[in-house]
Amino acid sequence: MGTGDLVSVHPTELKFQFELKKQSSCSLQLTNKTDKYVAFKVKTTNPKKYCVRPNAGIVLPQSTCNVTVTMQAPKELPPDLQCKDKFLLQSVVAADGATTKDITQDMFSKEDGKAVKEFKLRVIYIPANPPSPVPEGSEEGSPPRASVLENGHQNMSLFDSVSRSLEDPKEKSSEAWSMISKLTEEKTLALQQNQKLHQELDLMKKQMSKSGAGGFSLLIAMLVGLLGILVGYLLN
Numbered sequence: 001m002g003t004g005d006l007v008s009v010h011p012t013e014l015k016f017q018f019e020l021k022k023q024s025s026c027s028l029q030l031t032n033k034t035d036k037y038v039a040f041k042v043k044t045t046n047p048k049k050y051c052v053r054p055n056a057g058i059v060l061p062q063s064t065c066n067v068t069v070t071m072q073a074p075k076e077l078p079p080d081l082q083c084k085d086k087f088l089l090q091s092v093v094a095a096d097g098a099t100t101k102d103i104t105q106d107m108f109s110k111e112d113g114k115a116v117k118e119f120k121l122r123v124i125y126i127p128a129n130p131p132s133p134v135p136e137g138s139e140e141g142s143p144p145r146a147s148v149l150e151n152g153h154q155n156m157s158l159f160d161s162v163s164r165s166l167e168d169p170k171e172k173s174s175e176a177w178s179m180i181s182k183l184t185e186e187k188t189l190a191l192q193q194n195q196k197l198h199q200e201l202d203l204m205k206k207q208m209s210k211s212g213a214g215g216f217s218l219l220i221a222m223l224v225g226l227l228g229i230l231v232g233y234l235l236n
């Protein structure tokens with residue numbers, strides 16, 4: 001509770017619920033704890049923005065007086081909801097039995113050496129709709145962490161399946177390469193056998209040319225046997 005010696009002021013700050021395009025009001029209570037009549041006047045640095053009722057009056061001895069301050073509907077949002085507007089409450093001792101009609105501008109002039117008391121008030125904006133706190137759980141009551149873990153497990157399962165799908169072609173590829181290598185070795189071995197048979201045939205031709213026609217039938221039999229062995233090997 002602030003005090004201007006002659007009157008006490010409550011609250012000591014003007015707090016307005018701030019909402020765009022909507023008026024907001026707050027009240028001041030002036031208390032006169034002296035045995036004298038006290039005249040007061042309320043001034044502001046931004047008179048077009050605020051309406052003060054009453055902006056001047058008399059506080060009777062040992063009594064209170066309420067002052068209502070209304071802020072006009074704001075059209076824009078100030079940075080960080082900070083307000084630089086100020087209010088000044090002036091009070092001075094008035095004649096006994098004085099009324100509001102007896103208040104003049106000269107009563108609050110310090111030029112005549114009058115004891116004019118002053119009390120300053122600042123303006124504070126309060127958000128009308130503060131942001132709601134982040135919910136700790138989902139609608140069913142389960143914590144968000146659970147859903148995160150479930151997503152993690154799903155991602156791991158997907159990763160495993162993809163990994164397996166990538167590994168399967170590798171296994172199949174390795175099997176194919178093994179089969180190709182085996183077939184290549186068999187082909188090489190068959191070619192070697194074929195070359196060996198040709199060499200043997202050449203040798204037999206030379207021997208037959210030396211021994212004459214009598215060995216022709218024997219040569220035919222040997223050739224048929226060798227070809228049979230070669231065909232059987234290739235079929236296997």
